[in-house]
Amino acid sequence: MIPKKKRPFPATGKGLFHRFLSALDDASVPGQHPALHVDDIVAERLQVLTCPAAASAAAADQQKRSFPVKLAEAVRQAGERDMPTRWFFCFFERILDKFSDLTINVSEGERKTALHHKVTSPKKSILIYNGIKETKREITPDHRSFIVGTTARLEPQKDPWTFFYIAKDIVSRFENVKFVYVGDGSMRNEIEAEINKHNLQGRIILTGFQKNPLDFVQTFNIYLITSLYEGMPYSVLEALNFGLPLVATNVIGNNEVVENGYNGFLFEKKK
The missing domain is CATH 3.40.50.2000 (Glycogen Phosphorylase B;)
Structure with a gap:
């Protein structure tokens, strides 16, 4: 048990982060985000946990207390949003970055934007492009339209x-x-x-x-x-x-x- 003064977030803050998760992702249910399934993470013996920035706070809180896992945060275009939403997201991203070991960007433009808005630092930021499995086209378009x-x-x-x-x-x-x-x-x-x-x-x-x-x-x-x-x-x-x-x-x-x-x-x- 980590002493209260060393906890990354107060226990009462979880309600805020649960609501924040829901606001960012309509599919997330307060209290049920995968980042909070600590037992599953421990059972799988994971060494690196990647998650959207919104989940990083809750995940960081759990991982710092419960198990030795590196946390990689995936930034979600905070700097591209309109004001005042941009300010709110950038503010949250900067806080969450302090509890992450690494920040992953999926495009060069996203990385430059994150650095411009001081969401993360160059030393912690890396670029990993999204990728897909190559598949063949199996359906032929109807040439009548x-x-x-x-x-x-x-x-x-x-x-x-x-x-x-x-x-x-x-x-x-x-x-x-x-x-x-x-x-x-x-x-x-x-x-x-x-x-x-x-x-x-x-x-x-x-x-x-x-x-x-x-x-x-x-x-x-x-x-x-x-x-x-x-x-x-x-x-x-x-x-x-x-x-x-x-x-x-x-x-x-x-x-x-x-x-x-x-x-x-x-x-x-x-x-």
């Missing part, structure tokens, strides 16, 4: 309204083009209402959540991503794996994968 698609949450960060406005303009001029948005989220109802308002059902399709989104990606002719900020999106790597040309916002992550005019095109994000 031309499909522009994306896989993303219907949430503000992904800017689905820009996807809608691009789709609305293109389908009004080309009869054989369809736009497909694979994913679900809090903005689905409002965008679906706008699709119905303009009688664009069948031309702009919201599939909702799908267990096998890559089955849809293989039917696309172009992959469109309209995110306001990213780290290194797996969806772009998956689309590139299937040989799809990319049309992407010129943001961190996207602009390290898309070579403008070669494997796709970049455009400026919504202001």
Whole structure:
């Protein structure tokens, strides 16, 4: 038992971090985050624990008390968010960095941003790009139509309204083009209402959540991503794996994968 004065966080602080976990990740349940499953970690004899920055505080509190494990923190684009959210996330990241042995960034742009906002130090920061397993394209696109698609949450960060406005303009001029948005989220109802308002059902399709989104990606002719900020999106790597040309916002992550005019095109994000 570590004396109270040496504890990284007061015991009463866990409630705050549980709420913080939930705010960052809709899938997390207070008190049930994997980072808190100490017994499982000990049983597996893990030596390095990697977790999102939000989980790092709770994980650090547990690991410093209970078992000798190195903690690697994965930074989540804190510096790319709008104010005052940016200030809040950067502030939390700086605190959590003090309890981490290493900070992992998944793109060079993300690393530079973290250093610029003093979220971490150059000595603790390393770059490990996201990667995917190479897979073959097993589904042939239907050449009777031309499909522009994306896989993303219907949430503000992904800017689905820009996807809608691009789709609305293109389908009004080309009869054989369809736009497909694979994913679900809090903005689905409002965008679906706008699709119905303009009688664009069948031309702009919201599939909702799908267990096998890559089955849809293989039917696309172009992959469109309209995110306001990213780290290194797996969806772009998956689309590139299937040989799809990319049309992407010129943001961190996207602009390290898309070579403008070669494997796709970049455009400026919504202001």
